[in-house]
Structures are given as C-alpha cells and as structure tokens.
Amino acid sequence: MLNGTELKLFADAHVLDEMTDKQVRILLAAIEVFAEKGYANASTKEIANKADVAEGNIFSKYKNKRGLLNAIINPVIHSIFPAVLSDFNDASPIQSNYVTLHSFVDTVLRDRVQFLKENSAVLKIFVSELLYNNDVRVKLMQQFPTSYWKNINHNLNVLKENHLMVDWENTEILKLMWSVVSGMIVGYLLFNQPLESKEINHCIDALVKALSR
Amino acid sequence: MLNGTELKLFADAHVLDEMTDKQVRILLAAIEVFAEKGYANASTKEIANKADVAEGNIFSKYKNKRGLLNAIINPVIHSIFPAVLSDFNDASPIQSNYVTLHSFVDTVLRDRVQFLKENSAVLKIFVSELLYNNDVRVKLMQQFPTSYWKNINHNLNVLKENHLMVDWENTEILKLMWSVVSGMIVGYLLFNQPLESKEINHCIDALVKALSR
DNA sequence: CAATTGTTTGAGTATTTACTCACTCAATTA
DNA sequence: TAATTGAGTGAGTAAATACTCAAACAATTG
Numbered sequence: 001m002l003n004g005t006e007l008k009l010f011a012d013a014h015v016l017d018e019m020t021d022k023q024v025r026i027l028l029a030a031i032e033v034f035a036e037k038g039y040a041n042a043s044t045k046e047i048a049n050k051a052d053v054a055e056g057n058i059f060s061k062y063k064n065k066r067g068l069l070n071a072i073i074n075p076v077i078h079s080i081f082p083a084v085l086s087d088f089n090d091a092s093p094i095q096s097n098y099v100t101l102h103s104f105v106d107t108v109l110r111d112r113v114q115f116l117k118e119n120s121a122v123l124k125i126f127v128s129e130l131l132y133n134n135d136v137r138v139k140l141m142q143q144f145p146t147s148y149w150k151n152i153n154h155n156l157n158v159l160k161e162n163h164l165m166v167d168w169e170n171t172e173i174l175k176l177m178w179s180v181v182s183g184m185i186v187g188y189l190l191f192n193q194p195l196e197s198k199e200i201n202h203c204i205d206a207l208v209k210a211l212s213r
Numbered sequence: 214m215l216n217g218t219e220l221k222l223f224a225d226a227h228v229l230d231e232m233t234d235k236q237v238r239i240l241l242a243a244i245e246v247f248a249e250k251g252y253a254n255a256s257t258k259e260i261a262n263k264a265d266v267a268e269g270n271i272f273s274k275y276k277n278k279r280g281l282l283n284a285i286i287n288p289v290i291h292s293i294f295p296a297v298l299s300d301f302n303d304a305s306p307i308q309s310n311y312v313t314l315h316s317f318v319d320t321v322l323r324d325r326v327q328f329l330k331e332n333s334a335v336l337k338i339f340v341s342e343l344l345y346n347n348d349v350r351v352k353l354m355q356q357f358p359t360s361y362w363k364n365i366n367h368n369l370n371v372l373k374e375n376h377l378m379v380d381w382e383n384t385e386i387l388k389l390m391w392s393v394v395s396g397m398i399v400g401y402l403l404f405n406q407p408l409e410s411k412e413i414n415h416c417i418d419a420l421v422k423a424l425s426r
Numbered sequence: 427c428a429a430t431t432g433t434t435t436g437a438g439t440a441t442t443t444a445c446t447c448a449c450t451c452a453a454t455t456a
Numbered sequence: 457t458a459a460t461t462g463a464g465t466g467a468g469t470a471a472a473t474a475c476t477c478a479a480a481c482a483a484t485t486g
Contacts, residue, residue: 020433020434022433022434023433036345037345038253038344038345040251040253040254041253041345043472043473043474044473044474044475045472045473045474053434053435054434054435054436055435055436055474055475056434056435056436056437056475056476056477057433057434057435058474058475059474059475059476060432060433060434064474064475065473065474065475124344127344128341128344128345130403131251131337131340131341131403132249132250132251132254132341137403137404141404166415166419168415171406172412172415175396175397175400176393176396176416176419178396179392179393179395179396179397180389180392180393182392182395182396183388183389183391183392183395184388184392187388190343190344190350191350191354193384199385202379202381202385203389206379206389206423206424207423209422209423209425210419210420210422210423211419212422233463233464235463235464236463256442256443256444257443257444257445258442258443258444266464266465267464267465267466268444268445268465268466269445269446269447269464269465269466270463270464270465271444271445272444272445272446273462273463273464274463277444277445278443278444278445
C-alpha cells in the first residue's frame, strides 16, 4: 500500500537519523494509517499494532499524537516547492537567460508530478491538514518565498522581458501551473485515472500556449 | 462565518421541506462546525449547543452522526457539475452549434467560481470527505455522466469538428478547466488570496489559448 | 561481572463522545 | 375537554482512545 520511495523524503530531511528500527516502523505505520483513514480516525493503538510495537513506545519518541503527525508533515512543507528549479540558475548547463518557456514549464511540471506521485501517502495527509489547520497553511506560505522564490522570480522575469510570456504577476503564473499539476494528481490518486505521458504532454503544451505572449 | 447563500443549495434540493425551525438550525450548525474543525473533530454536543437544541434532537431526525453528514454532502454531489450548461442546448438563445470557445469557457468558469464561492463551507466538508471516503467518490463519478455529459459532450465535439479546439479527449479538457477553477478557489478559501476579476479574466484567456487549435 | 544508560512494554486511567430512552410539552383532532 | 400525535429534552451509558508510569529489558561501559 505504501509507496516504497516515500521514505526518501524523511531520509533526506534527516528525520531517520538516530532512530531505532521500531521508531522507523512507527513512522511508516503512522503514514499508512493516517493516509488511509485520516488523522482523526487513526488510533495510536492501530498504528502500534501495524508497527508491531507497544503503544507506549509512540509516546516515548513523540510528545503526543500530533507530534507524530508533525514529524510526517514538516518534511513535506520543506520539499513541496521544487528544488529542481536550481537547475535554471547560473551554474547549470541551461543558462537562465536563455531558458525557453517550454523548457521551463516542461521541467517544473514533470518534476512536481513525479514528486507528488512518489509521495502520495504523505501528500494526502498534508492536504487534509491544510484544510483544517491554519498553522500548517501559515508555515507553507512562509516556506514559499524563502525556498526558491528569487530563482524562479528571475526566470519568469527574463521570460517576460523577452516577450516570451504573458505579463501576469508571477504568483498568478505559478498558481496556474500548480493548478494543472494538482488536477492531474487528484485524478490519478482519488479517481484512479491513469497518468499517461500523453496527458502530461497535453498539459505542458496547454500551459505553454496559455502562458505565451 | 457561514455564507448566507449556503442555504439555497439545500432549499433547491428540497432538503428543508417539512423541516422544523430547530431541524434547520441543526443543519446550519452542523455545516458550520464541520467546516471549521472537520467531521471527525466535531462533536454532536457542540452542534447541538450552537443550534440551541437538545443533543438528542439530532438523532430523532438523523439515524446517526454520519446521516447528518450525508444530508449535507448529497446536495453537493448533485449540483457540483454545472447546470448552467443547459444554456448551451438547443432551446437556448445561444445555439450550441455556434458557440465559440471563448463563450463556452467564459460561461462555465464564471458559473463554477460563483457556485464554489457561494458554497464554500459545504464545499470544504465535501472535499474533506472526498479524500477519505470512497463511497462519496463513487457517487460523484456516477453523477458526472448522467448530469450534463451529453450536453457538454456535444458542445465540445462541435468545437472540435470546427477546428476551434484541440483534439483531446473531452475528459481531459474538462479536467483542465476544473483544475483552473479549483486553483483559484483554493487560493481564495485557504490562503486568503483575493479573487479579483483580473485573475478570473486571465484564467479564461489562458484556457482559451490553451484549448485553441 | 556490575553499573549505567537508554529503549520498550502494556496494564491502567481519565476523559471524551455517539447514541439511547423514558419522559415532557405543545399542537391538533375527535 | 379529552385523546392523540409527534417534536423535543437531557441525564445516563457503554465504548473508544490518548496518554501515563513503573517495571522489564537490552546494550554499552568501567
């Protein structure tokens, strides 16, 4: 049930460092149960059972049930915005000044579709929390500009200056791109619609046309 | 807190017929509390308090807490897909054969943005349920083709035949439109971003360009 | 081995919560 | 007025659940 690559997110965030076997199992079981029934309907007892661990062990690592949830959500907040955009900076083979609209859209879209597909369980937990937890929303908003804003801002501005792109606010452009990615992922995850490369290509073409000047 | 027009959805679905004052108050209070803290974290006691009603009264109208939830969600399932599309059928002043891509996108987008804005509380409850309740997803999928599929299918086919639109599957086209609407609504409802007509116009233009041939 | 440190256990507890049911009250009808 | 009906009440109950804590256990160190 749980996507195998899902652990990578936590390994990268060094969440697993100095964790015992049982503690890692608790984390994985929590992801699985939270994603299946939702945080509020998931009992710590069920998580402990699935992890093959005593219930009390959960609370020796985490202050409470919410602490366990935060351990799952925090890495998502810090990686939901694409790090791949650094590929467009000066050190990269693709020079930012010469980036085309198509290569920009193509890179970002594929990268995020891949990321969301690979982390679907934690994503579901995250989205659910986003709906009702204002703290998570605020944290996400704070993460947005610090993570990649300068870089992406620069790229968009260059494209606009070269008249290769519509003259919208950058936030509008990014929101449209996020919408398209989200739409595909929702269809895939919730409605079992296949995520074929044909559709991804269609969406990339659509976005390029939509954002072209 | 609760959008005043929200009741219209239930009046239209004749949910309120033969309901007493107190029962209507229960429904409204439930919408408010469910939307604020989520179904699982909402206690029937709090709903009863907010409705200024004895707790037991909830269970004389509804079999259980989930029955109350269903009474809220069902009307959404039956109205989430745009009824406005009947404006495009033969009886309408806008003849379906002469509809332009722009008028199509414009009408559908504005109508759904309006609908979602006006029903934001129930929408939130509905989306949350969509995440974890497969029954609701199935019901929604069943509703999709029966409600307006023929009509919209015809319109899209005509546009495609006249080479006014890309030759994608109709489901792809509609998914893209839904994605754009959803993105705007999410920004508006969760992140307090204003929903200015400038942005709506941008999105309409973007979609028209994206879907043009 | 002895001592120490940190991990794991799981029975026990306090609290919350959905739901019941015997009853009251108000309105309508005979 | 008396009888009937159905909405409304709210104290009470059984079950679920997050969290505690004292004890057991394992691993490492002196």
